[in-house]
Amino acid sequence: DQQVKQNSPSLSVQEGRISILNCDYTNSMFDYFLWYKKYPAEGPTFLISISSIKDKNEDGRFTVFLNKSAKHLSLHIVPSQPGDSAVYFCAASSRLYRDDKIIFGKGTRLHILP
Amino acid sequence: NAGVTQTPKFQVLKTGQSMTLQCAQDMNHNSMYWYRQDPGMGLRLIYYSASEGTTDKGEVPNGYNVSRLNKREFSLRLESAAPSQTSVYFCASSENGGEANVLTFGAGSRLTVL
Numbered sequence: 001d002q003q004v005k006q007n008s009p010s011l012s013v014q015e016g017r018i019s020i021l022n023c024d025y026t027n028s029m030f031d032y033f034l035w036y037k038k039y040p041a042e043g044p045t046f047l048i049s050i051s052s053i054k055d056k057n058e059d060g061r062f063t064v065f066l067n068k069s070a071k072h073l074s075l076h077i078v079p080s081q082p083g084d085s086a087v088y089f090c091a092a093s094s095r096l097y098r099d100d101k102i103i104f105g106k107g108t109r110l111h112i113l114p
Numbered sequence: 115n116a117g118v119t120q121t122p123k124f125q126v127l128k129t130g131q132s133m134t135l136q137c138a139q140d141m142n143h144n145s146m147y148w149y150r151q152d153p154g155m156g157l158r159l160i161y162y163s164a165s166e167g168t169t170d171k172g173e174v175p176n177g178y179n180v181s182r183l184n185k186r187e188f189s190l191r192l193e194s195a196a197p198s199q200t201s202v203y204f205c206a207s208s209e210n211g212g213e214a215n216v217l218t219f220g221a222g223s224r225l226t227v228l
Binding site (some may be wrong): 006026032034036041042044045046049089091093095101102103104105106107108 | 218219222
């Protein structure tokens with residue numbers, strides 16, 4: 001039973017254009033959502049997060065949008081750059097869980113085309 | 115500024131052999147985690163430790179044991195390795211507090227079970 005779903009295994013975007021990565025979740029107890037970026041042969045690194053009390057969070061070229069009623073979040077990267085080519089993982093957690101467990105999606109591989 | 119250190123980086127085992135993956139963090143984090151990453155499966159939580167002296171099962175704990183030796187160290191043991199445990203293993207830690215439960219990951223340990 002997948003609680004965090006990233007339905008697009010891969011995405012190709014032209015350099016300079018907008019990249020939109022999507023994530024859906026099923027557990028309404030989740031109240032924090034995070035995006036991680038992973039390069040080959042490295043560990044994932046934290047990119048941006050959003051609390052369920054917000055619907056948008058920006059950090060430079062990265063913006064995360066949260067639609068709680070649809071249980072959907074998206075990561076926008078504008079403009080896309082070659083260094084953005086990586087696997088992006090969506091993750092969710094709930095402070096109501098005593099243990100602060102964090103659940104990841106399967107990831108989306110982003111290719112930025114020259 | 116080491117962050118999260120995992121050893122070994124690579125290991126090849128025969129079916130039935132045992133081994134321990136070591137993880138240490140120097141950020142004074144309370145929570146530590148072990149994930150495995152498999153193609154098309156994303157990051158799946160094996161075990162986690164919300165604080166020194168406590169451990170809990172994640173999504174895929176079967177075939178593994180863990181020890182939270184102290185606040186810094188969290189080891190993962192395979193008692194009798196199976197080919198299905200061929201994977202890349204990531205250790206992570208978090209402060210376990212604050213607005214977002216941000217994980218810091220190690221570089222990963224690639225394990226092959228023949």
